[in-house]
Amino acid sequence: MTSSDLPAYRVRVSSRARHVRIQVSAAEGVIVVLPRAVNPASVPALLWKKKAWLDRTLSQFEGLQHQRPLATQNASPTFIYLRAINQQFQVTYHKAANLDLHLDTLGNQLLLQGHVTHDSLVRQTLQRWLTEQAHLHLPPWLETVSKEIGLKHLKTIIRGQRTRWASCSQRQTISLNHKLLFLPPHLVRYVFLHELVHLVHFNHSPCFWTLLTHFESNCRSLDQELRRAGHYVPAWAERR
Known part of the structure; x- marks a missing residue:
């Protein structure tokens, strides 16, 4: 079995989390909440242990994914995991009326300032960073x-x-x-x-x-x- 047999998921690192949590919803799918000390590379193995439960739970939401609000689909990420290079980035947003949209980086921290509620601008800015x-x-x-x-x-x-x-x-x-x-x-x-x-x-x-x-x-x-x-x-x- 490979990681491709797992359902799609997102990883969120939380400074408040004390244990790994797996959240499943029709709106957001599978989200794995990790304490900072836990390596995201361990997530697939953790999900395999819960595979049967995940399949049962996701089946309850079958057909609801198409009803997901567009705003949720375009939600700006708070965490980015680049698996290829095993690097994770925390993304924070600061709304400022006097800036179009600007991205600053400090190590593995990304700060977007300006019109952060504009989904298209956020997406384009993050894609430039990805490039x-x-x-x-x-x-x-x-x-x-x-x-x-x-x-x-x-x-x-x-x-x-x-x-x-x-x-x-x-x-x-x-x-x-x-x-x-x-x-x-x-x-x-x-x-x-x-x-x-x-x-x-x-x-x-x-x-x-x-x-x-x-x-x-x-x-x-x-x-x-x-x-x-x-x-x-x-x-x-x-x-x-």
Whole structure:
């Protein structure tokens, strides 16, 4: 079993929490509340222990998700977890009439000031921040994998594609989706391998899969897992 078999969930770190709490509602789905001392990486194992209960509880809300108010769907996050690099960020908001919208960072703290009730502005601001994080972390990681398997590309581009995790052009340019930062590291690595192999086989022919299998014997399973990985991406990160 993999984490993709778990229901979609969000993690919220609370300085007041003394124990791990799992909250389920029709409005917000599954939320795991963690004390600061608990590593978010432990959440999947915790949820597996409650899998039967989660399935029963979520089934009671089946059909209600489509009735969720738009304001709830667009709710600004108070916590961001970038699984790919195992970094978590606390997000706070300060309403100020004299500022359009401004984001300040201090370590793993994000402060948005200005028109913080404007969902579209908040989403765009956080997406720009996400792109900056992707530029910082993804190209060096791709370069490491490239050197490891001996397949060299010429250029890396960071984008926010709606339907693709990544792509490779015939000019040997690899485009990476900034939303890769929400995926588990093993899936990000698989995406890198997949696109690097396209430098040799610009298709999905048997030769492509043979070479990819040489670098990653579990590639077929990982490919299927990647197809179900959209639940890792929060609503605010999706472009409208």
